[in-house]
Amino acid sequence: MISRRGFLISTGAAALLVAVPIPGLAAADADLVPNVFVRVMADGRIVVTVPRPDTGQGVRTVVVLLAAEELSVSPEGIEVEQAPGDTAKYGSQLVANSFSVRQLFEPMRKAAATARCLLTAAAAGRWQVPVQECQARDGFVHHPARGSLSYGELAADAAALDPATVPVTLIPQDQWRFLGKEATRVDAADIATGRARFGIDARGPDALVAVVRRPEWLGATVSAVDDAAARAVPGVVGVVRLEAGRGIEGGVAVVAESTAAAIAGRAALRVTWTGGTPAVDSRQWILELAAAVPAPPAAPGPVGLDRTYRLPMLAHAPMEPLNATAGFTASGGLVVEVPTQDPGGLRGLLAQLTGLDPAVVTVVPTLAGGAFGRRFEVDFVLEAVHCARALGKPVQVLWTRDDDTRHDSYRPMSAHRLTAVLARDGIPRWRSHGVATWPLTSVPAFNNPDLVLASGDHFPYRVPGTPAVVLRPAPLRTGFWRSVYAGQFVFAEECFLSEAGHRGGWDQVELRRRLLPVDSRLRRVLDVAAQRAPRPEGVARGVACHLDYESAIAVLADVRLRDGTPAVSRVTAAVDVGTALHPSGVRAQVEGGVLDAVSTVLGAQITVRDGRVVQSSFADYAWARIDRAPEIDVTIVPSGLPPGGLGELAYPPASAAIASAVAALTGSPVTGMPVTAETG
The missing domain is CATH 3.30.365.10 (Aldehyde oxidase/xanthine dehydrogenase, molybdopterin binding domain)
Known part of the structure; x- marks a missing residue:
């Protein structure tokens, strides 16, 4: 039996780089960069790096609130930066199993508290007073007799300190000003006004767009392609055959200068399909699962209730359809902009599948218009990489709503048989639960x-x-x-x-x-x-x-x-x-x-x-x-x-x-x- 903890560790979700002070990260002698998550600039700006993607769950907002509390500054005064895919630098970046806040709570507090304590120590040193007499609040360090110094004024002195020599204390919960209080999402205004950058917005002026003609039935593969009519559509610049395997369902991509041209070119394709399972029916699948449910064990009394439940497949249906933008640099590197649930893991996988050194693979996570588990997968990203390599230009693969619904990675069907022995008062006193699923x-x-x-x-x-x-x-x-x-x-x-x-x-x-x-x-x-x-x-x-x-x-x-x-x-x-x-x-x-x-x-x-x-x-x-x-x-x-x-x-x-x-x-x-x- 695998324990729940063992399950979490086996999926990689339990790994996290703790944000301990890291000497030598100062970007300039005037800026304070005590760790990979927090920067206090000489001009007073505070930048917080969010290590995990925001797929709609609001992790950016929680990270800003954590940093604001420990830095004793208003959340509105903090700039947000999304971390690129890099597990060596940021630890696990996986958004799954409702882990993000649980795993970021202590590390992000410590990261911000480290900066606050360094700034306070720097002020005490400049004033030659005990650090206990100094208080950091609202972007300044205050002293009852010496006055106040801004974080920006103190950044260079704080950067010169060895973080390992400065004790770090956290703000007690009974003194919290921001955490646990009502707060607007940090990106709410940008989302409402269209300024927020989602994956679907990542296509630059030089990028092409691709849509894919996907299998006509489950498991079908391409037997032959007549792409003459597709190539004749104005704006179409290429047709790329995508072989099934290595995470890709397969199909034929039409690459064009615009979405409309790509969709028109896809409609003009003539594709012959073979193989797969063209006759299957999901009604038969649920019957087969119901028949496979384990029989209940011997009950310790008369069975008072016996019920079977049948549950269907479900699609993820994120509001933003799947998309990914990929391009190869002049020096042979790969850059991918994508709404993903695991930018660090994706970077390593792309390096493995392309044969590139991970150092030249860059994954830039964007905001995601919903994920629900689907953006953990990489098929749509690999499609963009294949198209970009074939065309020699940046390409955004865009799934239509039909693609998203008919070619998803579905929640499995399942059948459940439950039985119970009921006491005289009707309350269950023994139960069994047999499950057949995929x-x-x-x-x-x-x-x-x-x-x-x-x-x-x-x-x-x-x-x-x-x-x-x-x-x-x-x-x-x-x-x-x-x-x-x-x-x-x-x-x-x-x-x-x-x-x-x-x-x-x-x-x-x-x-x-x-x-x-x-x-x-x-x-x-x-x-x-x-x-x-x-x-x-x-x-x-x-x-x-x-x-x-x-x-x-x-x-x-x-x-x-x-x-x-x-x-x-x-x-x-x-x-x-x-x-x-x-x-x-x-x-x-x-x-x-x-x-x-x-x-x-x-x-x-x-x-x-x-x-x-x-x-x-x-x-x-x-x-x-x-x-x-x-x-x-x-x-x-x-x-x-x-x-x-x-x-x-x-x-x-x-x-x-x-x-x-x-x-x-x-x-x-x-x-x-x-x-x-x-x-x-």
């Missing part, structure tokens, strides 16, 4: 049931039982999707518990209170959520809890009929993320997970017919629009613990709570997702 093809290590369990199994209630997992080969590409396997496990377990409670006549909140330890974080957030959730007439309610990423959340979902169709009217959530550093960011993450749950429970799924993905865009991969968005109330429950993870926390319980509410409203038990259509 591994993640994007990470070969995940072809391992133990890793699936480490990702998915977080059952928090006092009901004995051990899940069992069977893996079947994935018939198409699969990858990380927000909350990975926990989204499936928690959905099945919480829906099952809700049905058991309904049969026993239990209030769903009280049922869970009975099964949670009195002093548990989950019971505390459950109580808070219940207190904040009024119960209007005409609604049905579902309840679910989740403990993961060192955080806890309880979700209550209210569903009513709207024009004869179930609609989510309100979702109440209480969340304990330990120390909430950016409260508005916490609420935004929970709200995003809730809207993903509304979308997938009430209709969105990926299906395959005749070897082809049916859905092509938001028109038929029906993500929740504003008219389906419920009122969402999020309460942050402080616990004083270190910061926990959040980005993937809300989706699993929100989806289960919504589905259970629909079941209570309609009187039909949950048998899978979506609740409004056949799975698969």
Whole structure:
């Protein structure tokens, strides 16, 4: 059995370069550069380098707040710089497993505190006073008798000090001025006004654009290409055949001077396809998984409830379609600008695949319009590199919305069979949970049931039982999707518990209170959520809890009929993320997970017919629009613990709570997702 810690280490997510003082980094004798994350310039400017990409989760804002607190300056006075891909310099740069804030909390505080302590020591030295008499605040070091000196005035003196000789102290939490308070995202204005630079904005004036004609059915490869008509389209400058393998699905790229020309050229291509699986149907896949679910072990009493759940494939559907811009320099180096979840890892992989020295490979991470696990992968980046090498010019590969939907790396299908022995009062006293699913093809290590369990199994209630997992080969590409396997496990377990409670006549909140330890974080957030959730007439309610990423959340979902169709009217959530550093960011993450749950429970799924993905865009991969968005109330429950993870926390319980509410409203038990259509 692989432990959860072992799983995290095996994926590389646990590695982080600690921001200890590093002598000799001063860029100039007038600037203070005590470590790779913080610079105090002679002109008073403060620049903070963010080591991990911002894919919408707001990590830039949290890093600025951490630095502002320890430097004792307003966040508005800090400039943000995104670190390029370089694990040797910055440590792990992977955005995954809700790790970013947890892993940056202490290092970024120490990095900024080091600069503050050096500046304070420099002022004490200039004034010849004890350092304890000096206080750094708002960009100055103050002394009651000697006056004040700005950080800029002190930068050169501070840079001359040996950081190893200066004690570093952190600002106590009870003295925080910025952390834990409401704050606007540092890039909010730029995003709202169009100044923010996303990957799709990275194409320079000399770059070409490419779109790819992708396989007509699953696994198909190019047999022949007639590109005469494509090359005749005005603006088309080249056609590049992309061989399948090494992370690429394969196809034919049309490279042009404009997006419109590239798309027109792609439409004019005549491609003959061969191989693959042109007749497969996802309805058969879910039947096969249901048949492969492990049989439950012998129960210690009569089985009072036996239910099977079927869960579909899901596409990532980021608002910004996949894209990457690549170009080779005159000296043979490679520069890639891309919205990625792992710039450091991508740099090393590109060096390996191209045969280049990592020193001449530059990965520039941009803002990303959503990721949810998809931008951890590199197929779209490799397509840009191949096209740039073939054309001898910088090329941006741009995926259309149809490409994104029909050629994704999907969340695996799964089937779950749960059984329970019920006590006389209807409360489960024993359970079993058999799972049949696919591994993640994007990470070969995940072809391992133990890793699936480490990702998915977080059952928090006092009901004995051990899940069992069977893996079947994935018939198409699969990858990380927000909350990975926990989204499936928690959905099945919480829906099952809700049905058991309904049969026993239990209030769903009280049922869970009975099964949670009195002093548990989950019971505390459950109580808070219940207190904040009024119960209007005409609604049905579902309840679910989740403990993961060192955080806890309880979700209550209210569903009513709207024009004869179930609609989510309100979702109440209480969340304990330990120390909430950016409260508005916490609420935004929970709200995003809730809207993903509304979308997938009430209709969105990926299906395959005749070897082809049916859905092509938001028109038929029906993500929740504003008219389906419920009122969402999020309460942050402080616990004083270190910061926990959040980005993937809300989706699993929100989806289960919504589905259970629909079941209570309609009187039909949950048998899978979506609740409004056949799975698969």
